[in-house]
Amino acid sequence: MAAADHPDPPEVSTEIEALLHTVEVYKRDNQRLQAEIAELRHKSTDDDQPRPLKSLTASDAEYTAARRARRAGLLRAERKGGRWYSTVAAIRDWRAGR
Numbered sequence: 001m002a003a004a005d006h007p008d009p010p011e012v013s014t015e016i017e018a019l020l021h022t023v024e025v026y027k028r029d030n031q032r033l034q035a036e037i038a039e040l041r042h043k044s045t046d047d048d049q050p051r052p053l054k055s056l057t058a059s060d061a062e063y064t065a066a067r068r069a070r071r072a073g074l075l076r077a078e079r080k081g082g083r084w085y086s087t088v089a090a091i092r093d094w095r096a097g098r
Helices: 009-043 060-070 089-096
Strands: 078-080 083-086
Touching: 060 083, 060 089
Parallel strands: none
Antiparallel strands: 078 083
């Protein structure tokens, strides 16, 4: 390699400083975002509020599958006045277990 292919030491030092600064900014941003995510998860009690099962499923086929899963004991849901109710958390757990 020619000598021109290698940066001078001051240029390398400047590039390293810029990279270190970028890493520090990334770490700080990542820590802040992780803290925000943790706070949102903590605040999210809405996931445990009963909702109509039909509104929690993406399609008629998934609604039918969810009712079958409820009958098999794989999904937490209850019937109130002719409608099936479940929670976002229960649906999430059921989908993860499929």
